[in-house]
Amino acid sequence: MNLQFSGNFRVIDDPEPTETIGQWRIINYGEPSLSSASAGFLEERTLVSSGATPFEFKDSYSKGSICFVTSGTSSFTNVEIPESPWFITDRINRIIVFPKRVRLPKEMTWAYREYVELPQTNIARQFNPVFQRIGKLARLPENWDSYGARPVCKNSISRGVILLKELIELRSTIGFEIPVPFVAPLSSGGIQIEWEKGEKYLELSITSDPPTVEYFAADKVKEGQLTLEGSLRSASGLKELISWFVNGSAEDLAHFTFEESPEASIS
């Protein structure tokens, strides 16, 4: 079985489903190795064949609604049949679930089992230049900024790639688009990932000495600019920050309930 990219669609040649549940087919494929991640997201094409593990399926298009849950490779509860293909990742297995015949939302009106659009496909393609850019940062020499900058360390690169991949995975659970960030090298040997839209600003800086991911968020309030800084220690913190940046308000930023104990100030 081979996965290929074609236009907006990820094409599955000769799919042999790991399992069939009624009119649904399930295909698992493996997590790319970390070492190949910085070379590009397309490395995900590597396939493994393994049985379905217990997981929850969520409809990737309408956020949050759990349609059915498998508790093993053979038993399942069918609550609702969605019209679009589903995609889920549980960090170990990436699983595509699609009906034998599926309606696609955009260019194609109908597609058969060979043509399945995954919600992840578009965001992966959008993020591909970011991964490629990070790959280039790994090759920067000493003094690349002319002011004595250190080379970007491999740890920062790896952690940056992991963080970006977590963002892509978040897309399947939070139900809205995650804007593509700008990635910049830091002269200290780290990397900075930043987003800016209107008055909102979000920055994640990854350093290896000490090994931390720090965040800095800013938004405009009546009294001036509200800023929030701290160390990011969990995926839930990342989710909160991104959710705020995409959909939140300055008031949300002021009332963050982070486990990271952020420091907020108005300047």
Next chain:
Amino acid sequence: MSAEEILNEDELYRRFPDVFWLRDDGRISSAAFQNTPNTDDMSVDLARLTTPQKTAAVYPGCGVASFLAELPRKLGQQVLHDPIPTNSAHSNVRGKKTKPIRKKLAEGSKVVLLSTNLK
């Protein structure tokens, strides 16, 4: 050469590799405003003693951003002329560059020269 007084109205040039620190929207990343590793100083050039071309020429692939000396001073930084044998315009913006300070410096800077304009 003796150090000169830098006035608030003085323009400062900051050299930066634009391929890494110039965003797609034309703004400069706050990453461009960091201190030299293991120091409290960020190097700049005093504009009235040099040109953007001279500032950029030191290293290939660099553009030049400018801001007024008043900006870092309002952020609690010192701005000091520090001429060196190879660069009489060399100056320092001294003080810890926290994330909010780097962001303000980025917001208050404008690009005056791109590396592509030097080719």
